Amino acid sequence: MRIDVITIFPGYLAPLREALLGRAIGAGLVDLAVHDLRSWTRDVHQAVDDSPYGGGPGMVMRPQVWGEALDAVLALDERPARIVVPTPAGRPFTQATAQAWTGEERLVFACGRYEGIDQRVVDDARRRDLPVDEVSIGDYVLVGGEVAVLVMVEAVVRLLPGVLGNPASAQQDSFSDGLLEGPAYTRPEVWRGLAVPEVLRSGNHAKIARWRRDRALERTAQRRPDLLAALPEDALDDADRAF
Numbered sequence: 456m457r458i459d460v461i462t463i464f465p466g467y468l469a470p471l472r473e474a475l476l477g478r479a480i481g482a483g484l485v486d487l488a489v490h491d492l493r494s495w496t497r498d499v500h501q502a503v504d505d506s507p508y509g510g511g512p513g514m515v516m517r518p519q520v521w522g523e524a525l526d527a528v529l530a531l532d533e534r535p536a537r538i539v540v541p542t543p544a545g546r547p548f549t550q551a552t553a554q555a556w557t558g559e560e561r562l563v564f565a566c567g568r569y570e571g572i573d574q575r576v577v578d579d580a581r582r583r584d585l586p587v588d589e590v591s592i593g594d595y596v597l598v599g600g601e602v603a604v605l606v607m608v609e610a611v612v613r614l615l616p617g618v619l620g621n622p623a624s625a626q627q628d629s630f631s632d633g634l635l636e637g638p639a640y641t642r643p644e645v646w647r648g649l650a651v652p653e654v655l656r657s658g659n660h661a662k663i664a665r666w667r668r669d670r671a672l673e674r675t676a677q678r679r680p681d682l683l684a685a686l687p688e689d690a691l692d693d694a695d696r697a698f
């Protein structure tokens with residue numbers, strides 16, 4: 456997978472070259488290129504924004520600069536690309552989104568700042584039949600899209616074959632089966648008077664699996680009843696329903 460990020464703060468994306476993601480890049484599983492949007496400005500001030508039509512606070516990012524930047528970055532590689540625009544007004548980015556994007560040959564992230572990017576940039580890309588997703592990583596407002604890109608790139612790249620040491624980890628993630636992950640424990644057996652649940656030390660794998668499933672159902676019911684309600688009809692078996 457090739458990942459391109461266009462931003463006015465390239466340094467914000469430095470963490471993508473660290474740790475697990477850095478190793479994925481080093482192993483050739485991911486190609487990452489970060490581009491400074493200001494490279495496509497033509498004025499001495501390298502202006503990337505302007506006042507909003509219709510008035511109102513803040514500034515809007517200029518379509519000319521973004522249009523030239525996206526055209527140039529897309530032309531760098533012949534692989535078909537999905538353009539991703541992080542925005543608080545976007546569709547929710549979920550584990551399902553991350554899973555779906557693992558099938559993409561290329562992702563091009565457009566990091567907006569200020570009051571966002573002139574809408575015509577997205578409209579122009581869509582009318583050229585380029586796939587464009589405007590996505591939000593949560594119901595809060597950030598200063599720019601860079602942090603959202605860090606989140607989304609990590610969520611996607613960790614799912615790519617060969618990235619995680621143990622692929623089973625991704626299968627047992629929270630959300631992978633529609634439920635939140637239950638509690639986890641490691642040594643020591645007792646810590647500050649708190650003992651590890653006995654069933655986890657029983658060696659009875661069937662009991663352990665049932666206990667873990669019950670804790671996941673319990674936690675999901677308590678913290679995210681919306682996820683429970685969204686489960687497909689056949690997702691819960693009789694033992695789950697008895698819980």
Ligand SMILES: Oc1ccccc1-c1ccno1
Binds near residue numbers: 541594597598
């Ligand atoms: O708040 C933002 C500002 C710019 C770009 C993205 C965001 C955002 C907020 C939540 N998800 O994305």
